[in-house]
Amino acid sequence: MFFLPAISVCGDGVYKKSGKGFRDLNKNGKLDPYENPAESMEVRLQDLLRQMTLEEKVGQLAHTLGWNYYEKDERGQVRLTDLFRSDLKNRHIGCFWATLRADPWTRKTLKTGLSPEEAAEMTNLMQRYAQDSTRLGIPLFLAEECPHGHMAIGTTVFPTAIGRASTWNPELEKRAAGIVALEARLQGGHIGYGPVLDVARELRWSRVEEGYGEDPFLSGSMGSAYVRGLQGEDVGSGENVIATLKHFTAYGVPEGGHNAGMAHVGVRELLTELSYPFEMAVKAGALSLMTAYNEVDGIPCTANPFLTNQLLRGQWGFSGFVVSDLYSIDGLVSQRVAANREEAGMLALRSGVDSDLGGNCFAAGLVKACREGRLAEADIDRAACRVLRLKFEMGLFDNPYVEVKKAGKQIGTPEHREVAREVARQSVVLLKNENKLLPLSKEVKRVAIVGPNADNVYNQLGDYTAPQAPGSVITVFEGIRQKLPGAEIRYVKGCAVRDTLNTSIEEACEVAKNSDVVVVVLGGSSARDFETDFLETGAAITNARRVSDMESGEGFDRTGLSLMGKQLELLKALYATGKPIVLVMIQGRPLELNWAAEHILAILTAWYPGSEGGRAIADVLFGDYNPAGRLPLSYPRHVGQLPVYYNHKSAGRQDYVEGTAAPLYPFGYGLSYTTFAYDGVKMRVEGDSVRVSVDVRNSGDRVGDEVVQLYLRDEQASVVTPFMQLKAFRRVSLAAGESRTVEFVLTREHLKILDLSLNWVVEPGFFTVLIGSSSSDIRLTTRFRIN
Template sequence: MKQYRMGRIGAGLLALFLVAGPAQAAEGSVAQRVEHLLGQMTLEEKVGQLNQLSGKEFTGPATAKVRSMEAEIRSGGVGSMLNIKGVPDTRRLQALALQSRLKIPLLFGLDVIHGYQTVFPVPLGESASWDLEAIEEAARIAAREASASGIHWTFAPMVDIGRDPRWGRVMEGAGEDSYLGARIAEARVRGFQGARLGGVESVMATAKHFAAYGAATAGRDYNAVDMSEQLLHETYLPPFKAALDAGAATFMNAFNTLNGIPATGHAGLQRDILKGAWGFKGFVVSDWGSVREMVVHGYASDLADAAAQALTAGSDMDMESNAYSSSLAAQVRAGKVPMAQVDDAVRRVLTKKFELGLFDDPYRFSDPAREQAALNDPRHREAARRIAGKSIVLLKNEGGILPLKRGLRAIAVVGPLADARRDLEGGWIVKSNAGHMASLVDAVREAAGPATKVSYAPGCDVACRGKDGFAAALRAAREADVVVLAVGESWDMSGEAKSRADVQLPGRQGELFEALRAIGKTPVVVINAGRPLIFENVAQQAGAILYAWFPGSEGGRATADVLFGDVNPSARLPMTFPRNMGQIPISYQQYETGRPVRDEKNIVYKSAYIDSPNTPRYAFGHGLSYTTFAYRDLKLSQPSMGPGDKITLSFLLANTGKRAGTEVVQLYLRDPVASVVRPVKELKGFQLLRLQPGEERRVSFTIDRETLSFFDRKLAWTAEPGKFELMVGSASSDIRLRQAIELTP
């Protein structure tokens, strides 16, 4: 008989568990075991499996609330806990669940967003790598650390498309493009879940927030969303479908209303699309309190009504609303919720618990030895540094200012984020490791070597409301050969509930840059942030700009790696950077108007601003390298194709510089005439290619009917015969080669 290390469980309870065994542990397939268990459950026990509570209180004193929650767990009234982490606490609470009549184990969930103990770049920054293998590796390491600490389930990846940088949660996603977002969603799901559910180094993934949360009105978190069905299906749903196809175990619904209906109670999203047309077999969890919030929205009359509407619409598990636990059983008995729908929700939850192997060993994810090994593996920090280096975007580099040469006499590292540590980690971390981190000035000292004097002065704090510290920063700058200016946001300026009405550099940071310019110093600018910022004076006047995002545990050293050329930057922007607030929201994937601007000098009666260009400051896909690449000799395998055919597009890519480097080759498509107006440009493929100096390689893409398809006015996925334009380049604004093709009937 299997022996369990039960932590704080008493000998009596251990004996009871081993003698009686889980009442639900029948033989047979997972489906058979689920049905066997479901048949033994009372209505209250079924509702309990749909109830998720936060366990933050369990880290403190044993209050009356804690004792009440413990009793609820022992009675079988809780199916899942969130915000519990670490082997001692997960084992202790699992032991309470095993005192229930049917001994159904708990699921432990946690927001493991961009790392558990090892912190990787925030997801938007990581997405700037466009490196799917690196993104998958980061999720795999996070899963390894989390699962060893008793976690079964992460509330990630967030796959919401975000085109408004005012919305703080763009930090948590993959940017503005549905194709890139879909590929990154797949990579993150694979990384978290591994080859199969139940592996002890994997966790269940959650595709969130279903759906359209990223289109919140005015970029204000939790705000309403109103959009056409065309835009929903074309832009906002594809990353969710990709996550599902990659095997995402769970989905989380959204806080927002969509066209007047709260997503939590939206049967069209959850039952018709997700569980119906898409055939999703996992379960849906609400976001924190979103069932209860349907009352505040004015969609449900009270908590009981909200519970009935949410469950009926397809929301299986209630996170922290206490709506199901307090009201759902009564609603079933009153005939307002069919028992069949409750059974379906419970069946989905139990299936995942069986697939994770929790009925066979409730403690298999709570292994102290594995926890220590995972949390102290030096390879994880090495990966964090490498992946952060891949995520840093070189926005500008006039005159080859970067990389910095070693052997300089003096470098001044100034600015409010020059000595930051906690801010480099960004938001949504499990625990801060700032005491073990190198700041940017630390890392520059390490990289420059002892012969170079590296001075530091902050100039101001991140809010930068005053100029009292400018003088010290200017003194340091005057004495230096090179000035590195570190500006941007603090970690708590981006993320959930961190919407900003003005996304320019905070306070007077831009004035610090101007003051350095005024004394004849043009600094190399490093920007840390969780969103695209507006920094027009810097963009126009700086010689070199690195956009380092919030780069994680090894972000300081990774930034120094790029500054000194130990890493040749290859990252590309996953979101468009606007010139000014008036351009927001902005995306490269715009639709043509009847009066487009063809020439910025002629904007009369055109779709234009009279006080700003239409073009962004930095376009989607933009990013520079310390080497150069040339594109030539585009060829097609054939100029046209029928519905079942394929065309191969190929061209020669050459590294024409003096350094090895990685180019992110991007394939775009335009459908100039269709039954529904198509965007002026759509990303349809990309490849990362590393070439040595002078190396040339032929690159190819395959074009098939799927590449040319779109949702028509009836929301049917189709490709219409006609001519199409294929574009290949280094960014959406830097197209190097073009070629027309034709799809014949």
């Protein structure tokens, strides 16, 4: 139940426009140009800006914390808070962040948070208040977290990005993003924070799970698809949201693996590799971008005019708005480049940041600085125009409301969950399958399921996940139970992810001895709980007073990559029973598998597979789906190898005293239940492009997908280039015995390098094309020359 002011509501829950036609938002008795949809957007924008006070313009630049703007009592009654009314009246706030977010940090639970219908009602109520109770009636922007689903109650939860990258399927990524956008927009959201495009080469870093792995091209390809899915053909469709790229830039290579640590990178690496996914996504049409917490070469990313003004806008042609990460403008004070929040706000604004997430620095201090002549009002106008233009593009001035009943019917649907299941299936990477242990027979009579991640709902979902209703998440145990209704399925946890005191290893071994096969589900966890402590930015804090499962997710950086707690001890004890073992890893980063790779017959990783992950994993284990996921990063043998990415800039890496420098499993690697043969590579140069084709045949006995990967090597250049670099890929499905010709087109974009003068050029010379099934499984090579 809601406390609502006296407003008109249609029978279907759609708020009406008052009077005939469109509203007189500023209530001056006439329809001003900015209120008139018949006028051009630029006319409307400039008319609105002309009427706005300095305080109102600054208010449009602050993104405040939206979950503080409503409250829900024990009877389920929901109301706007006094803080909401105060911020609109006194600060003229125009953008809210994470209004519908629910998690331990916000203290919004299934009981105190909002269902999809309640959320739609609440955001409509907020928009009505903004129209009726503010001077100009400017609609609100609501930004929501959308990394692997809209982070709100009742929505569809997809695999985290590192899992979706393992699909190597941009079209499927676009489809998933379209669902995420729809579920956010139907509840009143307008901006979706995602995709995360941080190239992750420091695997101790807590946020590896949020991005697409170690490769710039794969990250940019998947991220561009996510952008196209979120924004659609028309961001004002009523079913799409603005994509916000995160985190610009070099955030995924922090010193020591520390979240937000400084990045030791040169200009060339910054431009050609770490920023390249952002360039691809900007050219795919992204309308928003978020700065990173870290600094590069002594300059904070939130106050770096080269990155934001010259590179992003000047060279890439970005036309959207830039938002800071939460309190990262405040952070300019702790980074000692600004004396106070007022100075920090001016520094960020001049550097090209348009919106302050947190809202402390784009506030009264900017107004004061402008009135005193220390800041040009043109700087404020420029940023306000970038934000307001997108409000017009989304059609919010003409209709800021959503249909409540649609939110109840079209969010978290079985159809959406089926797409999540398909994404999870395609994300599974089969790492080992000795003696063809997999797929398991459905005739098996007794199955033991063991491990901390076998039947733990939240350990399957990753960070940035809302509370889940009972039964909404299918665990591995439940997925196998549904797959084998006639079998004896017994589950024993065995141990926790981190806790070393409470174990049931002996019981697990007894159950294993009385089974035909043992499925062991180990790994990590990004599951926050309501006892977790948090920084002001929302990052979790390790707590010596208690042991949760959480060892990944924002703020949980590692010194090593070993399995924590008693997990390896549990696995060794189960191995000693002599029963066949299948190891399933559910994790946010690659965890050490050296012992398992030597002793366990079958291993797969599902990363964090989402709400349908249990069904997807069962589909793979029992042969209803042939795995074809490929690793989006190199899987190290030891933390001492880091960084261990494939596209290094030397022809070879010297081995260590203790062992090889090669990863345990290379970038692009993944097994199948069938085999594939490559033949007939052909190539022709056509002006500025090169066409390369290869014949791929399913040489096995069952249908399966192959991920055909094309790498390029520049044989001689004016600067050092990668030994090999992914430039194209294609996931193709082939029936047993079926062949297909796969063609790639390489353009100047694929061949260019950043020369000695930091100019993008295509230099003449020879290029080697390497085509195969992974970065270390090259089946065919050829070369061509550019004159």
